Amino acid sequence: MALTITCPICGKRNGYEFKFGGEEKGPRPDEKDLTPEAWCDYVHMNKCVAGVQQEWWFHKDGCGSWFPIYRDTTTNLEKPEPGGQK
Amino acid sequence: MKKLQRVSPVVFKSTPLKTESRDNWEVVMEYNGEGDGPYLVDLSHRPRFDLQDSNLAAQKPFGILIPETPGDCVLENGILANRMNRTQVSLFNLDADDTVSMPDEPGYTEVTESTLCVALIGKNVFSICEKLTALDFMDQLRKAPFLFQGPFSHVPCQIVTLNKAGDKSGLILTCSRGYGRDMIDSILHAGEEFGLKPAGESRFAKWIKEL
Numbered sequence: 344m345a346l347t348i349t350c351p352i353c354g355k356r357n358g359y360e361f362k363f364g365g366e367e368k369g370p371r372p373d374e375k376d377l378t379p380e381a382w383c384d385y386v387h388m389n390k391c392v393a394g395v396q397q398e399w400w401f402h403k404d405g406c407g408s409w410f411p412i413y414r415d416t417t418t419n420l421e422k423p424e425p426g427g428q429k
Numbered sequence: 430m431k432k433l434q435r436v437s438p439v440v441f442k443s444t445p446l447k448t449e450s451r452d453n454w455e456v457v458m459e460y461n462g463e464g465d466g467p468y469l470v471d472l473s474h475r476p477r478f479d480l481q482d483s484n485l486a487a488q489k490p491f492g493i494l495i496p497e498t499p500g501d502c503v504l505e506n507g508i509l510a511n512r513m514n515r516t517q518v519s520l521f522n523l524d525a526d527d528t529v530s531m532p533d534e535p536g537y538t539e540v541t542e543s544t545l546c547v548a549l550i551g552k553n554v555f556s557i558c559e560k561l562t563a564l565d566f567m568d569q570l571r572k573a574p575f576l577f578q579g580p581f582s583h584v585p586c587q588i589v590t591l592n593k594a595g596d597k598s599g600l601i602l603t604c605s606r607g608y609g610r611d612m613i614d615s616i617l618h619a620g621e622e623f624g625l626k627p628a629g630e631s632r633f634a635k636w637i638k639e640l
Contacts, residue, residue: 352499352514353578357563360580404580406499406514 352406364399438545438609439471441627459629466551468628473546476522479538502574511576545609550599553623560619582615584608
């Protein structure tokens with residue numbers, strides 16, 4: 344199934360124009376009292392949701408923007424923001 | 430002392446009939462056997478700049494009001510301004526009679542030497558493009574001139590559609606200089622069945638004046 348992704352600059356485009364940038368994990372943890380284990384978890388551990396997750400994509404063949412989208416990992420289709428307007 | 434020579438990344442096999450030396454570029458004005466169109470014209474010698482600023486609304490490069498929406502373009506006084514994103518606009522100087530130099534202000538980068546620039550003009554240009562990209566140049570919602578940032582022959586390009594009307598159709602394409610030979614080869618190969626031929630700058634100058 345062909346994946347299409349909606350770039351905020353260029354609009355809906357073929358998924359092959361983009362590079363996957365990983366799950367959205369929230370803000371970078373505060374360095375104060377940050378343990379190596381907690382940092383390692385933040386960098387390397389993923390939730391690997393079977394369903395809709397928020398993730399980062401890079402428009403490598405287009406405008407060069409980094410942006411988050413919601414994608415259903417079971418169908419490989421872009422989804423609107425849960426409870427949002429996107 | 431050796432003469433400074435600027436070299437275009439675009440090389441055509443056709444024989445030049447008329448050339449002009451301009452700002453250390455050897456510009457071909459006319460090629461042998463240009464045919465009836467469509468035409469592929471090398472514009473790599475035309476000055477091109479990128480302008481970056483957090484507040485582009487306050488900038489007026491060469492007196493031009495920058496379009497607000499990314500993807501929109503404006504062609505004024507021979508300068509084509511293409512809004513790329515929130516902070517960047519690319520500027521192409523297309524008028525050979527009025528060559529501009531880079532403004533002495535922060536935010537500008539000259540990209541003439543680092544990119545190639547060609548124009549694809551005349552009938553069937555979008556049929557040729559269809560063979561090389563999935564971008565929809567005939568989208569009814571887009572009014573020329575407009576900018577696409579996307580893959581053309583698998584290469585990330587900036588493509589500005591200047592006119593969508595039949596035999597007067599035309600677009601300008603830029604990409605990294607290093608793709609020059611392969612890009613030209615693929616465009617000419619795709620355009621073979623439509624009679625695409627290399628043409629000199631005179632052909633483009635005449636076409637853009639009629640826009």
